[in-house]
């Protein structure tokens with residue numbers, strides 16, 4: 482018998498997937514580089530969120546060697562209604578994962594790498610120590626590579642997130658994902674203000690570390706609620722906001738309410754920039770790790786400009 486990827490969704494209602502509009506199209510690929518990236522991922526026996534979450538950008542990103550590594554296994558202990566990553570009881574942590582990731586980063590010769598993970602509520606520290614070790618080893622073996630972590634919320638794990646900060650990643654990313662009114666249906670295992678608090682605490686502890694968060698639209702939120710999330714993230718001094726279209730992975734996932742037009746993404750971007758984010762990426766195919774390399778360079782430029790302005794005042 483085949484094991485179900487999402488056992489918690491078996492009894493969920495069947496919601497047919499809406500046809501994609503013309504503007505949601507994956508980009509053309511450089512086939513050779515795509516397969517080189519795939520070979521490095523497979524040979525090192527690694528997991529990527531690009532594959533596990535069935536990301537629409539995989540052809541474009543892997544054609545630029547940009548893969549987002551997913552550590553601590555391929556099985557998540559939460560059951561978010563939007564996510565395609567497998568859920569269930571995860572296995573043991575791989576004690577050699579830090580070596581495998583740092584080797585893959587070297588083989589891909591990356592300037593910037595995004596490292597994310599599944600939620601590991603089964604571990605006392607939510608996997609924070611493992612995260613730290615992976616980042617430290619990757620830095621040690623790749624001193625010129627900048628590192629972005631995209632972490633779980635470490636809910637009910639006390640101060641364990643501070644262990645990740647001890648590794649000094651260049652960017653700390655934690656996605657807020659949706660508006661508070663949808664948390665109970667879309668992200669039932671998480672708490673909106675827990676995620677805001679995490680981002681705020683990171684900034685308080687490491688004021689020079691870039692913080693980043695992202696939301697999906699099309700889940701049933703309204704514009705005022707999105708604007709409220711922007712304000713809450715700015716209150717937490719988040720630097721970089723990503724906004725992308727939710728794509729429903731299967732009929733058992735949270736129903737897609739509507740596709741936003743590219744012009745609506747531009748409008749949201751302008752609103753967010755006016756709220757004071759250093760950088761905003763907002764488009765139908767924006768994902769939190771999409772173009773992370775180029776965006777990191779832009780973030781640094783924006784911060785330098787901001788510092789110059791402050792000195793002139």
Ligand code: SF4
Nearest residue numbers: 531536538539542770
């Ligand atoms: S957007 Fe992120 S998750 Fe999607 S393919 Fe690119 S790197 Fe992978």
